Amino acid sequence: MKLKLGLWVVFFFGFQIATWAQCAMCRASVENNVSNGDTTIGAGLNTGILYLFAMPYLIALVIGLLWYRAAKKRKSKVAIR
Missing domain, CATH: 1.20.5 (Single alpha-helices involved in coiled-coils or other helix-helix interfaces)
Known part of the structure; x- marks a missing residue:
């Protein structure tokens, strides 16, 4: 049971780092599109x-x-x- 819980915790926190990394990329993409007129x-x-x-x-x-x-x-x- 502890191993299963530990794996879930690692899985959950491990993938949060990847999702936070996307925020700057999305914002830059939206800013670029808006400056080109695509809203x-x-x-x-x-x-x-x-x-x-x-x-x-x-x-x-x-x-x-x-x-x-x-x-x-x-x-x-x-x-x-």
Whole structure:
């Protein structure tokens, strides 16, 4: 179990570095496109930002629900004994 948790932590934090690296590239691309008169990429970028903004909250919600269900199941097993 500890190995599995450790692998998830490494996986989660390892890929965050790659996503942070893309922010400057996206901003430079949008600035370049806007300076050339193409403003259509901005709408897609805003949707992507909202998607990235919501993900940590969804992950926290899923972890909280799993924790709640496990605690509820554990409590019912103790009550039966």
